[in-house]
Each structure stands twice: as C-alpha cells, then as structure tokens.
Amino acid sequence: MEPELAVLAVLSEESLYGYAITKAAAARSRGEIKLGPGVLYPLLAGMEKQGLILSTWEAVKADPDDEAATGRRRKWYRLSAKGRKRLEQRIKAHREYHAMMEAFLEGGSGLGRRAEGAKEVGS
Amino acid sequence: MTVMTKFLRGPQRDKLAIREELESHLEERVRDLMVGGQSETVAARTAIAELGEAAEVARRFEDARTQPRRRLAMNLGLIGLAGGAMIMSLVAMTQPGGRNGASVYRPERPDAKDAAVEGRRFDVSFTNESLVDAFSWAGQSAELTPVVSWKAFEAWGVSADTQVAMNAKQVTLEQFFTLLNEGAAIEGARYDYRVRERTLEIATTEYFDKREIELVCYDISGVLPVHRPDLEAMTPVEMKHRDQQLTEELVGVITSFVYPETWRDNGGLYGMSVVGSKMFVEAPRRHHHQIRWVIEQFLDRGDSGAASTAPSTEELPVATPRDPVKGAPAGTAAGGRGR
Incomplete structure (x- = not known):
C-alpha cells in the first residue's frame, strides 16, 4: 500500500505523532503496512510542505511525576482540509482501479477488445 | 544521527527538528523492542537498521x-x-x-535475462552456508562467474558471512533468488541479479533500478x-x-x-x-x-x-x-x- 495513503488514512481518525502513525498503520493492517522511519519522516515533511497535514510540537516530560523535568518534544500531525480531500480522491481512485480490475478479470470490460487490437498491430 | 544531520540541507532549525523527531522515534522503538524481549544493544541495532542508510534518508x-x-x-x-x-x-x-x-x-541498456541460463536447473542444500558460498554455488551451477555488489547489501546488515539456509531441488536461477528473498526475512530486502556476458551480477533490486x-x-x-x-x-x-x-x-x-x-x-x-x-x-x-x-x-x-x-x-x-x-x-x- 502506498505510504501516503496509509498516513492520510490513519490521520483522518485522530492526530498522531510519527511513531504512533507507524503503530496505527501496522495495527490497522494487521502488521502488513510497515512504515519505516526512513520513509515515514521524509514523507511527513513532504506532506506538510504540500499542506496535506499540519503539525504542532508538544513537550514530553522525561519524568511524569516531576514538574520540573524537561524531556523531548513530540511533533503531532493532523489532517488538513486539503489532506482530507486528497484522501477522498485517493480512495476513489483506488476503488475505481479495483472495480476496473474486477471487471477485467471477469472478462467483462473493454480491455479484451483493446488487447486484441494491440496484438493485431504488434503482429 | 550526527552523520545524518551532516547530510541534511536547509536551515539549521529544520535540521535540528528532524533530528529531534528521529531520535524520539528511535527511543520509543528501542523501548518497544526491549519490551518485546530484545536486549538494549540488539534493539538499538534493529531500530537504527530500520531507519536505513543516513545519506539515503537525508536525500x-x-x-x-x-x-x-x-x-x-x-x-x-x-x-x-x-x-x-x-x-x-x-x-x-x-x-x-x-x-x-x-x-x-x-x-x-540493461541486458535481458538470458533464456539459456534461465533454463538451467540445479539443486540447493544449504543448512548454514555463508551467503558468499551460496552465490558461488548458484553461479557455478549456472556456469556463470558471480560478481556481488556487497555494498548494496550493507543497509540490510547483510555481508558475505551472513548465514543462509535453503533446500530445494532443480531450481532455476530465478527460483533460487525467489527462495533467497523469501527466506531473508529482512524488511524491504530484495536480492536481484542480472546475467551479462557469462557474469552473474548480484545486488539489490534498488541497485539495478538505479542503473536502469x-x-x-x-x-x-x-x-x-x-x-x-x-x-x-x-x-x-x-x-x-x-x-x-x-x-x-x-x-x-x-x-x-x-x-x-x-x-x-x-x-x-x-x-x-x-x-x-x-x-x-x-x-x-x-x-x-x-x-x-x-x-x-x-x-x-x-x-x-x-x-x-x-x-x-x-x-x-x-x-x-x-x-x-x-x-x-x-x-x-x-x-x-x-x-
């Protein structure tokens, strides 16, 4: 599955930070979708640049019980309106493609005729 | 991570943000792997391997x-x-x-796979063979000289000494590599090959992709x-x-x-x-x-x-x-x- 589609899909439900996106995508696909960090973070950077997602930083305490303890920051991502639109387009394209493949495999599309044409010209 | 930051371009602030985000990811990943039973050393190695080659990620x-x-x-x-x-x-x-x-x-212009070579079949019976020996055996069986781009496998942590287990009869060269990929159990790993003038070039699919x-x-x-x-x-x-x-x-x-x-x-x-x-x-x-x-x-x-x-x-x-x-x-x- 395309990584961008996976990210759009998991972020359509809730705001998440990078590692949580990886885990959500894996959980949602029963472990089939593995978004490695080397792909995920450049992808998120690109999607943010395109305005598909928005981000905010949140401080994470090193020690939850210690008010003064400062820890890392975490970057949370959420879907923008543009991202939501992109997701809808991708889902539509995905479904159309599969419908086309189904029709093709059942032999009911115009593809057979097209392919015959290809054979005639190629022969 | 320091190496990766050196490869990155753009404003310093952006570089530091990327580094912070990746470090945070690695920390959490290591923690999860340790919860799953891995030692800290192995978990850290796994998490870093999952990140991939620094230059590639920076690109x-x-x-x-x-x-x-x-x-x-x-x-x-x-x-x-x-x-x-x-x-x-x-x-x-x-x-x-x-x-x-x-x-x-x-x-x-990449060479197409050689039909005569593809038709040749051989048995493989490796229990704990090194990868270099497995490639030599495949090359010898197909009457080709293997040339391996070991550097292409570095990102997977694979080297000439990596152990291979495989048992099959009368496989073609293509089937040999299919079995190798199925048995590798390395995420994203895909061994690939080309036959060129009696030479069996072995590298990754990505390697050949870039060339072709x-x-x-x-x-x-x-x-x-x-x-x-x-x-x-x-x-x-x-x-x-x-x-x-x-x-x-x-x-x-x-x-x-x-x-x-x-x-x-x-x-x-x-x-x-x-x-x-x-x-x-x-x-x-x-x-x-x-x-x-x-x-x-x-x-x-x-x-x-x-x-x-x-x-x-x-x-x-x-x-x-x-x-x-x-x-x-x-x-x-x-x-x-x-x-």
Whole structure:
C-alpha cells in the first residue's frame, strides 16, 4: 500500500505523532503496512510542505511525576482540509482501479477488445 | 544521527527538528523492542537498521524540502493543458498512430535475462552456508562467474558471512533468488541479479533500478477530453477542470499502484512531470511496463472513438505469477477474448 495513503488514512481518525502513525498503520493492517522511519519522516515533511497535514510540537516530560523535568518534544500531525480531500480522491481512485480490475478479470470490460487490437498491430 | 544531520540541507532549525523527531522515534522503538524481549544493544541495532542508510534518508528529506519546485513544473504543465486545446489537437493530428506510444531515452541498456541460463536447473542444500558460498554455488551451477555488489547489501546488515539456509531441488536461477528473498526475512530486502556476458551480477533490486533508469515521454493527449467526441460540447472552463482532473487521476493511479513506495512523493527516488499533453517519467524499466498499461486503461474509458484507443506498438509485459497487474494485458492479448 502506498505510504501516503496509509498516513492520510490513519490521520483522518485522530492526530498522531510519527511513531504512533507507524503503530496505527501496522495495527490497522494487521502488521502488513510497515512504515519505516526512513520513509515515514521524509514523507511527513513532504506532506506538510504540500499542506496535506499540519503539525504542532508538544513537550514530553522525561519524568511524569516531576514538574520540573524537561524531556523531548513530540511533533503531532493532523489532517488538513486539503489532506482530507486528497484522501477522498485517493480512495476513489483506488476503488475505481479495483472495480476496473474486477471487471477485467471477469472478462467483462473493454480491455479484451483493446488487447486484441494491440496484438493485431504488434503482429 | 550526527552523520545524518551532516547530510541534511536547509536551515539549521529544520535540521535540528528532524533530528529531534528521529531520535524520539528511535527511543520509543528501542523501548518497544526491549519490551518485546530484545536486549538494549540488539534493539538499538534493529531500530537504527530500520531507519536505513543516513545519506539515503537525508536525500529523501531533501526531496521533500524541494518538492514545491517540481509541483510548480507540473502545475505549469496543467496550465499548459488548459490553454492548449488547439495545440493538443495539432499533436493528435500529427501523431495519429502514436497517442500512447512512448519515445524512450535510455542512458544505459540493461541486458535481458538470458533464456539459456534461465533454463538451467540445479539443486540447493544449504543448512548454514555463508551467503558468499551460496552465490558461488548458484553461479557455478549456472556456469556463470558471480560478481556481488556487497555494498548494496550493507543497509540490510547483510555481508558475505551472513548465514543462509535453503533446500530445494532443480531450481532455476530465478527460483533460487525467489527462495533467497523469501527466506531473508529482512524488511524491504530484495536480492536481484542480472546475467551479462557469462557474469552473474548480484545486488539489490534498488541497485539495478538505479542503473536502469529510463526517461520516457508519454503522449497522454488521448486521455484528455478534447479528443473525446462525446465531450466536445464542454466549455473551455469545464474542459480545463476535466483536463486537470484526468491528469491528476492518471498521476494518482500511477503513484498508487506502480511500485508506490518508489515515487518521490512517497519517499522514493523516481518522479514524473506533466507538461502540456506530455508526461515525462523518470523511473526504472520495470516501472514503464506497468505505466504503459495504466495509460492504456485511461484511454479506454468507454469511448467508442477508435482513434483514442490506438494500441501501443511497444511490446507488452510478460505475465508472471508475482506480478499480476503487469501481466494482465499481455495474457489477455494472447489468449483472452476470442473474436
């Protein structure tokens, strides 16, 4: 599955930070979708640049019980309106493609005729 | 991580933000792996291996950082589409048979797999053989001299000493590599090979992809409604929207289904730009076979005009069980619907 589609899909439900996106995508696909960090973070950077997602930083305490303890920051991502639109387009394209493949495999599309044409010209 | 930061370009603030985010990811990943039973050392090694090669990841960030420029090129192309109905008609008229043909620029011509070599079969029985010995055995059995690009495997943590277990009778070279990939259990790992002048070159699919990049210009004028008799009643504005939608759909389908992870927008290496009625795609040869097929599906949108469904004269891909999409048109062409 395309990584961008996976990210759009998991972020359509809730705001998440990078590692949580990886885990959500894996959980949602029963472990089939593995978004490695080397792909995920450049992808998120690109999607943010395109305005598909928005981000905010949140401080994470090193020690939850210690008010003064400062820890890392975490970057949370959420879907923008543009991202939501992109997701809808991708889902539509995905479904159309599969419908086309189904029709093709059942032999009911115009593809057979097209392919015959290809054979005639190629022969 | 320090090495990675050195490779990164752009403002220092952005570099530090990327580093902070990746470090945070690695920390959490290590913690999860340790909860899963790994020692801290092994967990750290696994997490870093999952991140991949520093230079490669930095390059992906750089692509993400500079991508608006590429998008601008594509948008300019779309504007060209909207304003260029007349020009497109002209292209269509001057290229009657070549609407979905492709002119190909090949920086390097890869050799096809050798049929005689592919037909040769041999037994493999490795329990704890080193990878270098396994490759030597495969090369010897196929009467080829193996040349291995070990550097290509470094990102997977694979070396000549990596242990291999495999047991099979009468396998072809292709089956040998399929078994090797199935048994490797390394995420994203894909051993691949080429046969060239009695030499068996062994590396990764990505390695050969980079070597076999082709810049192909696809004529997609047949995809656009200006050529559709049933849509001639459209206003210029409607036509512009329809042009944009169709082009976006085409690009969307290609980046969604043709080796999705390899496209720049998805963190990969390869890209495309639409300029007027031309779509330029820079990608490995294996991609182009599928892209041709996808474009053909767009041309066949229920319109009865024979002109827009002119078939490609290029050879269609051969069906393989591992690649049903690629094989679909060829299989149908050969033995599908009878006349």
